[in-house]
Amino acid sequence: MKRTSTRWAAASGATVLALTLAACGGGDAGSASGSEGSGASGSVAVDGSSTVFPMSVAAQELLNEENPGVQVTVGESGTGGGFERFCVGETDVSDASRPIEEDEVAVCEENGIEYTELQVATDALTVAVHPDLAVDCLTTEQLVELVGPNSEVTNWSDLDPSFPDQEISFFFPGTDSGTYDYMANDVVGDESEVLRDDVESSEDDNVLVQGVGGTDGAVGFFGYTYYEENQDTLKALSIDDGNGCVEPSAETAQAGEYTPLARPLFIYVANTEYAENEAVAAYVDFYIENLADIAEIGQFIPLSDELYSETQSALESLGS
Amino acid sequence: MSIAATTARQVTLATGKSKDRTPVSLAFLVALWFSLFFGVVVLLALIINTAIDGSGRFDIELLTNYVSVVRPEATGFRAGILGSLWLMGFTALMAVPLGIAAALYLEEFADPTTRWNRFVEVNLQNLAAVPAIVYGLLAVAIMALLGFRDTGIVLGGALALALLILPVIIITTREAVRAVPREIREGSLALGATVWQTTWRQTLPSAIPGIATGTILGLSRAIGEAAPLVVVGLAGSLLFDPEGVMSSVTALPMQIYSLTSNSREALREAASAAIIVLLAMVLGLNALAIFIRNKFQRSW
Numbered sequence: 001m002k003r004t005s006t007r008w009a010a011a012s013g014a015t016v017l018a019l020t021l022a023a024c025g026g027g028d029a030g031s032a033s034g035s036e037g038s039g040a041s042g043s044v045a046v047d048g049s050s051t052v053f054p055m056s057v058a059a060q061e062l063l064n065e066e067n068p069g070v071q072v073t074v075g076e077s078g079t080g081g082g083f084e085r086f087c088v089g090e091t092d093v094s095d096a097s098r099p100i101e102e103d104e105v106a107v108c109e110e111n112g113i114e115y116t117e118l119q120v121a122t123d124a125l126t127v128a129v130h131p132d133l134a135v136d137c138l139t140t141e142q143l144v145e146l147v148g149p150n151s152e153v154t155n156w157s158d159l160d161p162s163f164p165d166q167e168i169s170f171f172f173p174g175t176d177s178g179t180y181d182y183m184a185n186d187v188v189g190d191e192s193e194v195l196r197d198d199v200e201s202s203e204d205d206n207v208l209v210q211g212v213g214g215t216d217g218a219v220g221f222f223g224y225t226y227y228e229e230n231q232d233t234l235k236a237l238s239i240d241d242g243n244g245c246v247e248p249s250a251e252t253a254q255a256g257e258y259t260p261l262a263r264p265l266f267i268y269v270a271n272t273e274y275a276e277n278e279a280v281a282a283y284v285d286f287y288i289e290n291l292a293d294i295a296e297i298g299q300f301i302p303l304s305d306e307l308y309s310e311t312q313s314a315l316e317s318l319g320s
Numbered sequence: 321m322s323i324a325a326t327t328a329r330q331v332t333l334a335t336g337k338s339k340d341r342t343p344v345s346l347a348f349l350v351a352l353w354f355s356l357f358f359g360v361v362v363l364l365a366l367i368i369n370t371a372i373d374g375s376g377r378f379d380i381e382l383l384t385n386y387v388s389v390v391r392p393e394a395t396g397f398r399a400g401i402l403g404s405l406w407l408m409g410f411t412a413l414m415a416v417p418l419g420i421a422a423a424l425y426l427e428e429f430a431d432p433t434t435r436w437n438r439f440v441e442v443n444l445q446n447l448a449a450v451p452a453i454v455y456g457l458l459a460v461a462i463m464a465l466l467g468f469r470d471t472g473i474v475l476g477g478a479l480a481l482a483l484l485i486l487p488v489i490i491i492t493t494r495e496a497v498r499a500v501p502r503e504i505r506e507g508s509l510a511l512g513a514t515v516w517q518t519t520w521r522q523t524l525p526s527a528i529p530g531i532a533t534g535t536i537l538g539l540s541r542a543i544g545e546a547a548p549l550v551v552v553g554l555a556g557s558l559l560f561d562p563e564g565v566m567s568s569v570t571a572l573p574m575q576i577y578s579l580t581s582n583s584r585e586a587l588r589e590a591a592s593a594a595i596i597v598l599l600a601m602v603l604g605l606n607a608l609a610i611f612i613r614n615k616f617q618r619s620w
Contacts, residue, residue, distance in 0.1 A: 043568065045470065045555075057389050057557045064386075064559045073472065073555035073568045076578070090469055177583040203583055297390060 041069030042279030048075075048082025048095030051123060051178050052265050055298035056095050059287040062294070066286075070279045080104075083268075087113055092273040092280045096266045097123065114271040116318045118284075118311050120291060121300035124224035124253040124262035125182060128212050128234040134164050137238040137245035140187075140260060146219070147172075148188045151196045156217065164217075170199035171211040171220030177203060179223055187260050209233065223299050224248055224262075254304050265300065274318055281319070288315050367599065374593030382593050386559045387575065392586035395579075397594045399558050400572035403474075404543055404601070406562045407571055410478035411485065411542055416535055418482075419489030420524075426490070427497045428519050447487040455484040456551030463552075472553040474562055474569045480548040485538035492534025496527040529616035533609045540605035544598060546573035572598050 046056050053076040060072040077085065079096045086094035087108040099117065100108075108115060127143065129135060135156060138146070142159050145151060147170075156163040172195060173179045184195050200211055205226045212220040213233035227236055227248065238245035241259045246252050253262035267287065273280045287294065288311060295302040303311060377395075385396025426444075430437045459480035463471040500523050508518040554570050556578050562569045572594060579591035 045568075053556070054389055057387075060557065060559060061386075061388055061390050068560070071560045071568070072558075074557040075472075075553070076556050088469075174583065176581040179583075203585065203588075 039067045039069065040278035040282035041067075041071075042277055043071040043073070044093065044277070044279050044283045045091040046072060046074045046093040046095065046267075046283075047077050047085050047091045048093075048268075049079040049097040049265070050076040051097040051182070052095035052120070052267065052298075054178075055120060055265070055294050055300070056093070056267070056287075058294045058297040059283065059290070062290060063283060063286045067282065070282050072279075072283055083107075086115070086268060086270070087111055089113055089270070092270050092277065093284065094268040096268060097263060099264075099266065100268065115268045116271060116274075116314055118267050118269060118288065118314055119264050119303065119307060120267055120287070120311070121265045121295040121298065121302060122250075122253045122262055123182065123265050123300050124248060124258060125179060125187070125221050126224045126227035126248045127219065127221045127237045127239070127261070128209075128227055129220075129237060130212060130214075130216055130218045131233065131235045133166065133217060133235065135237065137240055139240040140242070143239065144188050147183065147195050147221075149190050149192050149194050149196055166217040169211070169215045169218040170196070171208045171215075171218060172199045172201050173205070173208065173222060174201055174203035179221070182263075183221060186263070224250070224253060224301055225299055250301050250304070253301055254307055262301075269318065271318060284315065288312060367596075370592050370595050374589055374591070374596055377590050377593035378596075382590065382597065387557060387579070387587075387590075389584070389587075392584050392590070395587055395590040397572060397575055397590075397597065399561065399570050400575040400594070401597065402561050403477075403554075403558075403569040404572045406474050406569060407477045407481060407549075408539055408543055410474055410565060411481040412535070412539060414478060414482035415486050415489055415538070419486050419535075420493050420531060422486075423490045423493035423497060424519060424524065427494050428515070428523065444487055444490055448491060451547075452484055452545050453547040453551055456480045456548030458483055459548065459552050470553075470568070472555055472568055474565045474567055476552045477549050477554055477569060477571065478565075480552050481542040481545065484545065484548060485542050488538040488541065489531075489535055492537070493527070493531045496530025496534065497523060499530060500526045526618070529612055529618070532616075533613045536605050536609040536612070540602045540609070543605065544573055544602055546571070546577045549574050550577070572601075 046060075053074065056074045060074055063070055063072070075082075075091075076095075079098055082091070082094040082096065083100060083104040084107075085091045087104060088111055094115075100115075127138065133156070138159075146153055146159060146168075153159050153168065155165060155167055157165045172183075175194070180195070181193075184190070184193050188195060200207075202208055202211075205222050208220045208222055209226070209230045212218045213230070219237075227234060228250075236248050238247045239258065239261055240246070243257070246258050248258055248261065252258040254264075256262070256264075267284070269280070269284050274284060275281075291308065291311070292302045302308075381394050381396050383396060383401060384398055385394055386398055388395050426437070426440070430440075432438070432441070459476060460471055462479060463476050468476065504522050504526060505518050508522045509515070513521070549571050554574055555568055556570070556574070558568060558570045576591050576594050576598065579587045579594070582588055582591070
């Protein structure tokens with residue numbers, strides 16, 4: 001009896017394996033016929049910020065549809081980890097959610113790596129509340145106090161006596177999202193890298209929008225583009241980072257006024273690789289050419305015309 | 321051995337019958353059943369839950385497409401599945417000959433009483449318990465010594481996995497070789513064969529079922545590892561098939577790791593389906609090991 005059952009298990013397991021292998025093998029035929037695309041070929045190594053990762057992956061994917069000859073690998077070691085590899089020449093392009101820092105510049109210089117910084121999008125968060133709530137502006141300190149991990153604030157009047165006496169309901173994005181990471185790491189900046197946990201949490205931004213729009217005294221935050229689409233059901237809070245209240249908008253975000261909830265996103269391109277490796281040139285050119293679509297897939301604010309032409313001219317001077 | 325087991329059971333049955341009804345032994349029995357039940361239930365719950373999460377994605381695109389953020393609902397794990405198969409191939413190529421050679425030396429040729437060999441043996445036992453991530457660091461160091469800048473290639477990943485399963489292969493091979501009866505060796509030597517001829521033509525062929533089982537179990541452990549591969553620096557996103565030992569590569573567990581925490585629902589669903597694919601691959605390898613053991617095992 002025991003023997004039969006193990007035999008049966010072996011047979012079925014082997015069948016599953018065989019099917020899996022056969023299915024993989026079957027896919028090979030497709031790729032062989034797809035490699036007739038024109039243009040550059042070669043490999044491109046990209047690494048860096050996990051925030052920019054979705055954009056660089058989208059560029060990789062859209063480029064591959066046109067030209068499968070360019071083999072791009074994209075990693076997400078984080079901005080610092082990306083520069084570490086970039087400045088010793090391991091990668092051709094580095095994704096960054098902040099400008100390169102001095103000590104990183106020093107390493108690059110030491111290894112003779114010259115680079116060009118290209119802004120690719122703007123990342124912005126919006127703190128939204130129920131439209132009837134009589135709160136319009138928070139200082140950065142109040143925001144940290146409101147959402148931070150050790151927050152004792154449960155009523156708007158706890159934050160400021162002039163705010164209404166209204167219980168607060170919280171709607172936060174899931175801990176896996178880049179939005180959550182940005183708020184926890186870059187805005188609140190607590191060592192624990194978390195926010196308060198007595199909140200309604202969802203990976204689905206629609207749930208957050210419905211929650212904030214439908215609950216009295218509710219507050220939530222999400223990517224700016226999401227607020228933009230749902231302006232009629234939400235009220236966005238202005239943020240005072242020491243220079244007066246600033247409303248969230250594409251303009252204030254790109255102008256660098258909407259701090260600390262907006263930041264520019266960059267890719268850094270190694271000049272020599274761009275000049276000598278046609279695959280790197282093809283990838284970066286494609287990336288910048290289709291920047292608006294790529295930013296949309298990544299759910300970031302696309303560059304304004306002005307910023308976009310700056311990025312384009314930086315790319316042109318890189319090519320010449 | 322089988323006689324000893326039978327005897328032990330008979331003794332328990334014959335003499336333990338009245339004692340089996342005492343509350344203490346009943347409680348112990350219940351505790352044992354509970355332990356068994358708990359493990360199985362947790363495993364089943366995990367598998368069923370994952371299968372339900374990924375149920376929308378059990379289609380051929382899951383195996384033939386690349387990961388897609390533009391069309392997340394058509395995401396596939398082609399690069400990871402093929403990458404894992406390439407890694408397994410080269411891992412086996414590196415670890416199996418080396419592991420068998422080391423085991424044969426230790427078992428058939430080395431003098432177990434010397435201080436050096438005892439040192440090697442103790443280390444081997446300990447190596448099997450070293451965390452996987454440490455082998456990743458070791459592989460990075462070796463690749464750097466060999467002069468590789470980019471370690472996220474088939475060679476780098478396979479090196480890390482080969483180091484990982486080498487102790488397992490050596491230990492299981494030694495046990496398989498040890499199980500070959502002394503009489504076979506003595507018979508061969510008595511007929512005038514040299515020690516080398518005896519090992520190569522008698523001992524090793526007789527031990528092959530055991531060696532194959534151990535090797536496959538080692539490989540099925542390696543195929544599920546993500547940690548050492550992350551350390552080696554395999555790419556997170558990659559949209560082409562591996563083409564050779566120097567080709568950039570990714571692995572199924574790494575893609576699962578990266579996508580289960582993605583904010584896009586469709587990608588997380590695909591990751592759940594990929595977990596089931598990975599489980600099927602591991603179960604397939606284990607089933608193959610059981611099959612080989614049952615089919616070819618000899619008793620002397």
